[in-house]
Amino acid sequence: MTERIVVVGAALFDGGRLLAARRSAPPDLAGRWELPGGKVEPGERPEGALVRELREELGVDTEPLAPVPGEWALRPPYVLHVWTARLRPGSAAPAPLQDHDALRWLTPAEVWDVDWLDQDVPAVRATLAQWAAEAHGS
Numbered sequence: 802m803t804e805r806i807v808v809v810g811a812a813l814f815d816g817g818r819l820l821a822a823r824r825s826a827p828p829d830l831a832g833r834w835e836l837p838g839g840k841v842e843p844g845e846r847p848e849g850a851l852v853r854e855l856r857e858e859l860g861v862d863t864e865p866l867a868p869v870p871g872e873w874a875l876r877p878p879y880v881l882h883v884w885t886a887r888l889r890p891g892s893a894a895p896a897p898l899q900d901h902d903a904l905r906w907l908t909p910a911e912v913w914d915v916d917w918l919d920q921d922v923p924a925v926r927a928t929l930a931q932w933a934a935e936a937h938g939s
C-alpha cells in the first residue's frame with residue numbers, strides 16, 4: 802500500500818474574512834497562495850498539527866473548529882485536508898514568520914483575487930461552500 806501523508810491546511814476565519822498565505826519556498830511553489838498549515842506528524846491528530854503549524858508559521862494561538870469534508874491530492878504521497886479555525890482570544894495577529902512572505906485576510910468577494918496553488922483551488926472552493934452554508938444558517 803502506498804504511503805499517504807496528510808497535510809492539514811487552515812481555513813482561519815476572523816471577522817468574516819479568510820486568511821490566505823503566500824509561500825516563499827520551495828521555488829516551484831513560491832509566490833502562490835495557500836491555506837497555511839503543514840504535515841501531520843506520526844501519532845498527531847490533524848487538528849493538533851494545525852495548531853502547532855499555525856503557531857510556528859504565523860505566531861498565532863488558534864482553536865480548530867471543524868473539518869471541511871473532502872480530501873485533495875497534492876504531489877504524492879501528500880493529500881490535503883482542511884480544518885476551519887479561529888484565533889483564540891488574546892492571540893497575536895498572524896505574521897509571516899516562516900514559509901510565507903505575505904498574508905491577506907479575504908472577504909468572500911475577494912477570495913479569488915489571489916493566485917491560489919492549483920491544487921488548493923478545489924479545497925478553497927469547498928471551504929467557501931461550507932462558509933456560505935454557515936452564513937445562511939444551514
Ligand SMILES: Nc1nc2c([nH]c(=O)n2[C@H]2C[C@H](O)[C@@H](COP(=O)(O)OP(=O)(O)OP(=O)(O)O)O2)c(=O)[nH]1
Nearest residue numbers: 808809810835836837838839840875879918920921
Ligand atoms: N501547508 C500547506 N501545504 C500545501 C498546500 N497546498 C500544497 O500543495 N501544499 C504542499 C506544500 C508542501 O509540499 C506540502 C506541505 O509542506 P509544508 O512545508 O507546509 O509542511 P511542513 O511545514 O510540515 O513541512 P516541513 O518544512 O516541516 O518539511 O504540501 C496548502 O494549502 N497548505
